[in-house]
Amino acid sequence: MAITQTFGGGIHPHETGGGKAVTCLLPVVTAAAPARVTIALSQHAGAPAVCCVKVGDKVDLGQVIGQAQGAVSAPVHASVSGTVIALTPCVVASGKSVPAVVIENDFEDRWADTVRPCENADALTPAQIVEIARNAGLVGLGGAAFPTAVKLDVSKLDPKPDTLVVNGSECEPYLTSDHRLMLENAAQIVDGVLLAKKATGVSRAVIGVEDNKPDAVAALQSAAKDGVEVVALPAKYPQGFEKMLIFALAGRRVPNGALPSAAQCVTMNVATCAALSAAVREGKPLIERIVTVSGRVGTPCNLRVRIGTSLLDVIEQADGLAAGVRKLIVGGPMMGNAIPSLNVPITKNFGGFVALGEEGLSGEESACIRCGRCVRACPMGLMPSKIDALVRRNNYDGAIAAGAMNCMECGSCTYCCPAKRELTQSCRVAKAIARLKK
Ligand code: SF4
Numbered sequence: 470m471a472i473t474q475t476f477g478g479g480i481h482p483h484e485t486g487g488g489k490a491v492t493c494l495l496p497v498v499t500a501a502a503p504a505r506v507t508i509a510l511s512q513h514a515g516a517p518a519v520c521c522v523k524v525g526d527k528v529d530l531g532q533v534i535g536q537a538q539g540a541v542s543a544p545v546h547a548s549v550s551g552t553v554i555a556l557t558p559c560v561v562a563s564g565k566s567v568p569a570v571v572i573e574n575d576f577e578d579r580w581a582d583t584v585r586p587c588e589n590a591d592a593l594t595p596a597q598i599v600e601i602a603r604n605a606g607l608v609g610l611g612g613a614a615f616p617t618a619v620k621l622d623v624s625k626l627d628p629k630p631d632t633l634v635v636n637g638s639e640c641e642p643y644l645t646s647d648h649r650l651m652l653e654n655a656a657q658i659v660d661g662v663l664l665a666k667k668a669t670g671v672s673r674a675v676i677g678v679e680d681n682k683p684d685a686v687a688a689l690q691s692a693a694k695d696g697v698e699v700v701a702l703p704a705k706y707p708q709g710f711e712k713m714l715i716f717a718l719a720g721r722r723v724p725n726g727a728l729p730s731a732a733q734c735v736t737m738n739v740a741t742c743a744a745l746s747a748a749v750r751e752g753k754p755l756i757e758r759i760v761t762v763s764g765r766v767g768t769p770c771n772l773r774v775r776i777g778t779s780l781l782d783v784i785e786q787a788d789g790l791a792a793g794v795r796k797l798i799v800g801g802p803m804m805g806n807a808i809p810s811l812n813v814p815i816t817k818n819f820g821g822f823v824a825l826g827e828e829g830l831s832g833e834e835s836a837c838i839r840c841g842r843c844v845r846a847c848p849m850g851l852m853p854s855k856i857d858a859l860v861r862r863n864n865y866d867g868a869i870a871a872g873a874m875n876c877m878e879c880g881s882c883t884y885c886c887p888a889k890r891e892l893t894q895s896c897r898v899a900k901a902i903a904r905l906k907k
């Protein structure tokens with residue numbers, strides 16, 4: 470099924486060096502397990518997990534090493550079997566220093582006895598599915614890392630959601646981990662969608678995939694059952710943002726500042742759905758994920774990587790950095806973070822790594838020529854040039870009044886600005902200052 474309903478604004482980013490075209494054709498390869506993993510205790514939205522192991526402890530694969538605390542949190546699990554050798558802060562890709570557990574791998578891959586397949590998965594109640602998602606440490610794998618159990622638990626919502634919107638758009642340039650997952654694990658994704666549908670009690674479940682991935686659309690359509698819909702969406706950045714998806718797939722607008730529940734929708738990413746199926750059917754906690762390694766690396770690829778593996782180890786498995794690298798980005802080039810070092814661990818929300826050369830540098834900024842491109846590109850209907858001008862004059866209240874808090878930080882305005890102005894950054898600054906003032 471193809472539809473044309475789409476949001477206003479948006480852009481069509483081009484990709485140098487093949488971008489998605491290189492890695493979307495290559496099957497996912499399981500990366501060799503590293504000699505040690507550094508597992509961050511805060512790799513999800515909400516309160517950090519509390520460490521429940523000590524140096525010298527033997528741990529099994531899938532064993533809880535950090536327990537969730539508070540209503541919005543998630544446990545973390547050992548991604549190798551071995552010995553805890555340190556409890557120490559580590560710097561993650563966002564630049565934050567967070568507590569972490571370092572485990573030396575014994576390469577026995579000895580599963581914890583809590584990891585057991587479920588024999589009666591089809592008989593589980595909604596509350597039991599939510600509980601499994603919670604215990605498995607599932608979080609949104611599309612980047613936000615919001616605890617999945619919190620999303621699936623709709624018991625306190627009024628009105629109840631009626632639609633599950635599943636994101637298979639993967640609209641960021643270079644990143645193809647979801648694309649490969651849709652090709653290789655379509656049945657598992659559909660199973661996860663049906664489990665999420667049961668957990669939330671919605672009457673409709675729909676997966677949206679950009680129409681530049683016809684093979685993924687076909688794979689999901691042939692796996693779809695029990696009323697799960699698969700819809701091809703016009704390829705346009707940022708189609709994968711939840712507000713855009715909800716508008717395209719459910720025809721509803723999420724009010725500014727509100728959550729998808731305000732439009733009676735629950736949103737999930739395809740990779741999170743696959744992880745939910747693995748947690749329910751196989752009892753597997755979230756201990757690995759697919760990571761796209763792309764741009765100027767020896768062998769661009771999609772790797773299935775244990776959580777806690779050093780990015781340095783991951784890059785080695787992609788045959789290292791190639792010549793001419795000027796910028797290292799975790800995530801995609803539109804939304805990702807530039808990082809100064811490869812010494813960061815893979816976390817649950819680590820979707821990809823892109824090494825860019827000169828093409829990744831923004832160039833010298835010049836004065837705004839009032840061309841209006843940023844305004845036409847903004848999917849939120851903002852005037853990025855105006856917000857930028859206000860922030861540069863330190864008029865943060867004015868920037869907030871101009872709608873800066875509604876900025877989704879999609880990067881479309883910065884991308885299309887011929888004057889190379891850091892418009893998205895100005896919105897980020899305004900939002901950060903507004904939060905500090907609260
Ligand atoms: S102002 Fe924000 S939402 Fe609008 S295009 Fe720029 S980054 Fe995206």
Ligand code: SF4
Binds near residue numbers: 844854892
């Ligand atoms: S795109 Fe750049 S140059 Fe054009 S109006 Fe916006 S800020 Fe000014």
